[in-house]
Amino acid sequence: MSSPKAEPPYAVHSSSDAHLPTLNEEETMDIQHPLRTPAASSTASFPAIYEVPTHTTHVPHRSGSSSSVSFQQPRRSSAQGPHERQLSVLDPMSDRVSTILVWQNLTVQARENKRKEFFKRMKSYKNFVPKRKCLLNNINGAIAGGLWAVIGPSGSGKSTLLNTLACRLDVNTVVEGEMRLNGAPYDNAELKRIAGYVMQDDLLNGYLTVEETLTYTARLRLARTFTDKERRDRVADVMADLGLSHVHNVIVGTPLKKGISGGERKRVCVGMQLLNRPQLLFLDEPTSGLDSVTALDLLRTFHALAHGKSQDKAVTIVCSIHQPQAKIFNLFDSLILLKAGNIMYQGPRKHVMEVYRAAGFPCPVNTNPADHLLDVITPPRGNPILGTAVISLEQQQAIDEAILRHQPPLDIDLNMGVNKRLVQMNNLPLNPTWLTQVQILLRRTFQEQFRQSRIILTSLIQTIVMAVLIGTVYLKIGNTQKSTLRREPALFFCAVNQGVFGALMVINSFPVERTLTLRERASGTYFASAYFTAKIIAETLIQIPVPIIFSAIVYFLIGFQATAGKFFIFMLFMLLCSLAATSLALLVSAICKTTDMSVTVLPLVLEISRLFGGFFLAPSRLPKYFAWLDALSYIKYTFVGTSLNELQGLVLICTDDDRAKGSCTLTGEQTIKELGFDYITIGGCIGTLIAYIVFCRIMAFLGVRFLKN
């Protein structure tokens, strides 16, 4: 094929080309993109760069067989400058590009609603056609080295593409087509070992410093063969690469406690992924919420990382980004332009304007090229006040087709990259053991908790205040016949207080922590069981002082039976009640998943526990159909257990008044019978509460382990 135009595409801007103000001097360099092949129909509009012969290379399959793979070899045209190889990172044959991701006929659909679909399928089994929303529409593409931008209007499928390639799609989606990593199909487990994913919102432990955050991640993610010094060095390297060294000692921060800036938070998230030197990094909207200077600074860092200036090896970075500013746009090596689940352009960023110009849509003067790309493919909404016209569907289709027509076809081969170093799962170094993970997570949880000393202090003060209040309301209850009337409400109130307090703390903090955990686990940081074990141990240890302090104050102010054994049994019940409440709250928030839902459901569960707590209606006198709700009330087992403990062996004295009324026959044992508490023993109540705690925690673990979205 011969070139109809002698000039390279961006080498010289004629006066009519002067509308590309944002293209800098770098634009004059001609580059070869690996994925484009010459198209006969489009050669008229395309310069020599696309007119390169396709070389066929025989590369071995994983299976050992050989296959024909097409690669374009970069060729220097006479018009190309001496710096063209500067961007050789884009060349999949380059040794610096270690990962090639290819997808073919990729379609992603969202199920209407799993339950609805199931019932409709049951109703009309044979004729049933599920209604599905198409998110990605039979697209082909490849990513090989450099800094990539996935751009497109809102809702065009940028995040969906990223999530699909990173195997992180929602469960309600259906994926068809092929995706290959270095020529082989891959899954989430495999990708996790070599790729990182940074989500749009920066969810971090707000009470840890930057260095602590990275150090804990390094301990959890770096292979067990790393020494402490090597880990520290790796953390220091990452902080230096990302410009975080000056804030290493500053806490990340929470909405209430100021920490590092938004840009620095994003860098910490990226740093956590860079610690184990990934070959591929996905970033979902990394600049969202950042000011233009911070965003540009961040992208410059990504550019440096993608070109291997900071790390040993270049990391391929793929960012979904919504209308980047011109300076940011110019930092990208390659683009994927999406519209309604279709790829409108894929290839070098430097060629996209040429495609648009050839299609009849040159970028106007002083216009951000990224804005222009989106403006052309997004149908404007007509505005009668401004006098702007609506573009018909046909007109917009013609525009889209013109853009697509002026691009040479992609030469996608699923075997691309098969000659690269393959991901040998068995040869990858082993992560820390389960026990090490538990120890690290335990340390992290304690450190985080102790940083929140104000919350711990507040909860201790609250406990003391409540204990003194309850104690003084029922002060020195005595042991007259009448005292039984006050003894039972006092015991019930103690159970309710300890049975609600801990639950409310969990419900507010756990859903956020759960989301953070899901992310860390999605990155392969630790096992769900290691996290849960560490959490349970830490929470139990932190929770113990509250019921102890409460019992010590309340017991003696009220004046329950003054024997050591009875006091410690009372304290044990308060502790078990508190643990049962937090376990129940953990279960509710693990199943409900969001704080909003958990806060709605938990009060109902607590209310039922209180209602069937044995105080308002004796458990033995409950109607049969309520037996199951009664069995689920941990407050009941606490109340009945503490009542048995208090009433057994209680000697009630008889006052003159009592004698006059003839009611002097009451004993502790008789009161137990009257209240209907003689159906169970103290040991039975303790055993049931322990079983309750274990059951709730196992169910909460299953929720955390299996409910991911």
Ligand SMILES: Nc1ncnc2c1ncn2[C@@H]1O[C@H](COP(=O)(O)OP(=O)(O)OP(=O)(O)O)[C@@H](O)[C@H]1O
């Ligand atoms: N799991 C899902 N179920 C149903 N629809 C979905 C699902 N995921 C995405 N969508 C829809 O698919 C379309 C593309 O979503 P996606 O988040 O990929 O777009 P985007 O280009 O990243 O948008 P934005 O720039 O606004 O974040 C949207 O209309 C979205 O509502």
